[in-house]
Amino acid sequence: MADTDLTDSRARMTGTVPPSKILTTEIPRYVEDYSTRLLSIPDVASAVADALDELGIGAAITATDLPPVAADARMCGPAVTLRYVPLGGDVTGNRETGRGTTFGDRDLYGLGRPGDVAVMDCSGSRSGAVMGALSARWAVKAEIAGCVVDGAIRDTASILASGLPVWSATRNPAAARYRYETVQMNGQVSLFGHLVHPGDYIVADIDGVCVIPFFDVPRVVEHCENAHRTEVAFIDRIDAAATLEELVAGLTPGTAPA
Template sequence: MYHIAPMPAPLDEPLRQQLLGCETATIGHFREVGFIDPAIRSVLAQTRIAGTAVTLSLPHTDGTLLNHAMRLVRPGDVLVIDRQGDERHACWGGVMTQVAKGLGVAGVIIDGVATDAATIREQGFPVWSRGVAALTTKLAGIGGALNVPISVGGLVVQPGDAILADESGVLVLPPEDVAATASHAIHLQHQEEEILARVAAGELLPDISGATALVERINQSAS
């Protein structure tokens, strides 16, 4: 049986654009939660997307529901796919890439494998996966679920969560966290530019960051 829940509310476009200006690694400087297993990697060498999570749970050989979802997805959606532990059957390949790109899908995150990596790269379509494989899913008629909570890369992902993904990794944020997180990340990115300018002018990084002062203070208190 196929369980199909309503499509989630899309992330407000100004918030999506603000999040798109952030690097996942910058957010990794101040946030500990929401990062997907780094073994799920970008197929493209350089990319960044931000959008609304549309979640799918697909059994090992059945890609039927993912195919059906191509009539439901909207521009800016990010497909997040739970493969229920299967790492042999690729649910995503060249045809899906070109169809999704034409529909304006922002990208796809797969806790499993993809195929047709050359086509993905040629199309420049953002895909994150655990690797590539030749064995693929079929229209097997087994079942699956759309827009339900899923487990991907060690995280529970809710439909409607905000996704930020780049070549460094994938971050999942509750929609209510996006504004504050993005604002702080952009502030830190500006600070990094200022720090690099000071280093170029001759200052030492540990003096700017306070690392040396912290080391000295801790060693003095321990002595």
């Protein structure tokens, strides 16, 4: 365990998660507002995915694996993380013995800063929803930019009504209660096999979710902005052409953006 001084975060946290399970209270941050710069780019997840391919870094996860709750949702920000593991036994036995009653979402939101993205790893399990209506409202109050859940959510209509951008692997009306245990907060987690560290940037829209390693964020943003300028210029060229023949005739082979 390292850097678990909760002095600056205590007023925002419930104290549900013991300090021994909080790996760190600080994550690396940039002064530059890279989130706003990325969100100014249309189809931002696709733009970021292209940059990740060109630079040989990060990860892109399909909307089939992590679909958004709302089709128009867009999100970008540094990750704060939470990992759950499924409990053994059954719900009845766990209820009777008091297992699976403590969850970390509220403290995760409190530990994060406004604009952060809450990332929850359920260790491949989908047996119960780790996020619902109350959790979404709490995240909004904490000014969290959005949530990515490699697991199940529920109360989907209420999450939509909250306005919180959320991506999740599935939906399940059954609760996480008596089914999961909180293992660690603000440590390394996994989204469909792709590692996410606290401070990595999460970018998501209707096309899926991208993970940008923290130290690569500036060059990914620069790549995306340059590509967007090129694309805008080419769109203007398409719109200015009177016919398809005129457009094609003016092209140098191999110069059209993908």
